[in-house]
Amino acid sequence: MKDHVTVGVDGSPESRAAARWAAHEAVLRHVPLRLVHAVDWPLDPVFPGLGRQDVDRWADAALTDVTQELHQRHPPLEITTRCLAARPTAALAAEASDAALLVLGSRGLGGPARFIVGSVAMSTLVATATPVALVRDTDDPDGLGINISEVVVGVDIHASCDRVLAFAFEEAARRSCSLRAVHSWKMPPAYMYVPFFDPDNERDISRSVTHMVEDVLLPWRHKFPHVDVSHRVFMGSAGDHLVRASQGAGLVVVGRHLRRSPLGRHLGPIAHAVLHHAAAPVAVVAHE
Template sequence: MTAGVDGSPESRAAARWAAGEAVLRQVPLRLVHAVDWPLDPVFPGVGGQDADRWADQVLSETAEELRRRHPQLAITTRCPTARPAAALAAEAADAALLVLGSRGIGGLVGFLVGSVALSTVAATDTPVVLVRSDDEAPDGSDTDAGAGAAIVVGVDIHEAGDRVLDFAFEEAARRGCPLRAVHGWKLPPAYTYVPFFDPDNERDIGRSVTRMAEDMLLPWRQKYPEVAVTSSVFRGSPGERLVQESRGAGLVVVGRRRRRSPLGPHLGAVAHAVLHHAAAPVAVVAHD
């Protein structure tokens, strides 16, 4: 388990969430702070020794807090000198999960620049969880992992979602919590130009999509019979529905396809909407 820390409220919340998750998984936790040079003009007048001391202090203070919360948890710290996104992706290569801080509505928190968290999500095949600060959590609730709130997973019948579903079901089984699977669909574009569209056709499409979604879930229902699963198939935006479902959820799980855009990191519309607006921690799982 690896968590990125930078001293911000978001990263402290992410470290607490990661510690709770590490206890659930019975694995050690690695805290990572990447020092990026040169710091100017972001932090004018800050020297290398000052930055190193500050990084060591952030790591030691975070580790001490987590050890008080979880005395049984083995915690190590790392402070590589590298571009944060590359350093975090490298540190996550041998981890089951990478946890970062995020800033609710308005975008992702970077470790020096706002694009770092987004770049890190796109740079690693390791599942990444983004956690909001405690102040942004609904009702000021704690963001530690392991609460009994339901897990919400976005299902796409048109994608190979094995990794996404396996992550969501395994996490629900580990926590002993229910799982809600959500799939949104839209009419094919051709129907937009049909002047007298038969509503029965829409109902038939809805029933067909529902069967396909249930067929997709069936192997995991059988693999994890202890997980209480409900599914919701609807016509509309899956991103909007997942954001709604995130209120009161313990975790939202979405997939992203492994691909790179010539213009930089790229996320699908659903993952993008959920990352920016969800009220719960969000796990992004890469798949083919």
């Protein structure tokens, strides 16, 4: 049974924020927290003159500092640590295999670019089927500025997204907050060549899509009757609408398909847009 939350720690401000968020999540789930630090050894020539003992001491100090801080915030929380000599992406993906959730830090920015998603985080995202949460260095779950009144989830009506919806409903239930489901649709390409477009067609399609979203959500409403659920259907870019919906949310949940391209595993355009521009932590859930 996957009964713990894992977080990558490297001593950076964003990884500390991720550790705080992960600890808060572990408390909500009533499960232990595992801190993982990975060093790709040897470091030369990037850090010439730095010995293995120096690296080990620095890693131990980073894990100890974070552990002490989290124990002060959450005294009952069970925390374990692991320091691995391996490539961070491979180590984090392996550690995620028996975890319920992997949490990674990502540098936050002001303005329209809210996230800087590093290569390790991006590579780890596509290397594991475990849900992964990306947290900015400004996302402090214990801070007064964090709004947990709403979880936002992107809904796909064209493929099974049960894992995504299960994750989103469970998160809303844990936080005792509302859930907002968002779906965007686009007009068929053929309508670009229609000289006189009837607006009634757009309204009919919107109503039809709305009914389909309601059908997708219905069994989950029954399973989580205490979660207050709303849904919005938009015409246009799904990524853009999810980014707008992230304003004021406590968490955004998006899916990614478990599939390979000739160039290897990758994130779809919607998840990619949300990861880089959302104004809240983002959880990416792999699904068929």
